Amino acid sequence: MATTYKLYEALNWASSYLEDHNREPFAAELLLRFVLKIDRTQLYMKLRESIEEEDFTLFEIAVEKHADGIPVQHIIGTESFYGRTFLVSSDVLIPRPETEELIYYALDRCDSLFADGQNLTAADIGTGSGIIAVTLKLERPSWKVTGADLSEDALRVAKENADKLNAEVDFVQSDLFSSFKPDQTFDVVLSNPPYIPHSDRQSMSEVVVDHEPHLALFAEEEGLELYRKMCEQLPKRINRPGLIGFEVGAGQGEVVSAFLADSFPDDPIEVVYDINGKDRMVFCRLSPHV
Template sequence: MSKTIHEALRWASSFLAERELEQPVAEWLLRHYLQVDRSKLLMMLHDPIAEEVVGRLKEDLKRHASGIPVQHLIGYEEFYGRRFIVNQDVLIPRPETEELVLEVGKMKEQLFGDERVTLVDVGTGSGAISVTLSLEDETLDVLAIDISEKALVVAKENAKNFAAKVSFLHGDLLEPLIEQGKKVEIVVSNPPYIPLTDAGELAVHVRDHEPHLALFGGEDGLVLYRRLIEQLPFVLKGQAIVALEVGVGQAEVIKEMLANAFPCAKTKISLDISGKERMVFAYGKMTRL
């Protein structure tokens, strides 16, 4: 007799638990195969499940147990309620970054109201930040930069899928803007910030399956912040916002770097939903006097 969805899920949960892997993975996979949302899946729990779907589930769970992120198995990650294509060329967007997007939206509203302003997302990866902000706020002209040509292919595909108007540039941090003499009101970045010295502590699915260019920020994790902050004065308008996602334990030092670079601006650290200092901002007057 064929299994029900409930039985398949129970089997999958114990497979994952034995390997200390996250339980929702089985549900994500089944929702993906059956193309249903969570509430529909719950309503279908006692329906029979086709043998080939059970076979696919077993195969994918084995691949996941070997270290492949579930997002690479299904080909997307949800970000701000939208499905972004992801593959081995881009960082899988994380929930903390949704909080950065939310904060940037609020700060833009406070500082610029409905004024039309230009925002640049440095190190756009899958385009999660740039595409989302462009869709959420029509008063933003959005540019996005990445040093990885392969990441830009994915970001462009995501922008196309959502008909988001983002202009993509290839280059090192803000250099493409500096070369054009272009000035912007908002710089957002979630640069690579893991210290190279922490590489050994990373989970296999991160270390072996996400691009190292997206993960490591030099020996101490701060290399990209230092270089980005040095470049900022060349691209920021007089009134501006700088919004950076940072790693745990990096917020104070990055706030200080911003305060030194922009003595007339206000700076602040924001906590993520789990109470960790994960966002640093400089905003207001960006001139030195």
């Protein structure tokens, strides 16, 4: 391709190339905007302008990387989440829209459970890139938020995101609650833990399996191990009133609800479904007194 080609022609080439390699063609636009350092509006205003040879070379490299399986987010180094831009790397799970729903529904339930403006404590267990912890702090600045993760590399990314977005969040390296002080408790506990059974690996996209951390994807006991362990530990970690919220894999809501019911038999538990009718979240509201 020569420098006489227009941006729209480069975009059309990349879209077709990615589609031929079983990738989503819309990724071409994200990669072109990344190379040119422009937003979507600017791109569409410049579509009939020529692309510089140096820029096309960089664009071609990026497109070929994605065609080879590298996630777009790892190429551009960021992903949008809850209206903000977060840094991502191969050390953390790429943020998914379902996790935005977890935060939205959790905050909605907190608004009805707690007094307005109350200074709450919240924990994000398995924080990864820090998207839940950082978003909670930015959406509820009066809260004291802690993010925990077993991976030191993931915590490094989480801290970078907190610094970049000016979110005052405490981070701790911990296997679930193991590194917290024995008497440390929280009003809100959210978690999007690894929940994919190892048996599902063969049917998953190689883009995910080959490039995202397995520690953040897969779990033992058919993907349910960490839910079970958290539910066993939560009675000593959650305050009353309090809210527990989990993101779950499709088909896991009933079992996770049972784990919660074993630990909190007298508190209401709710499974929330996505627009496709799949269970995606489980919440437990702890009453002030039981």
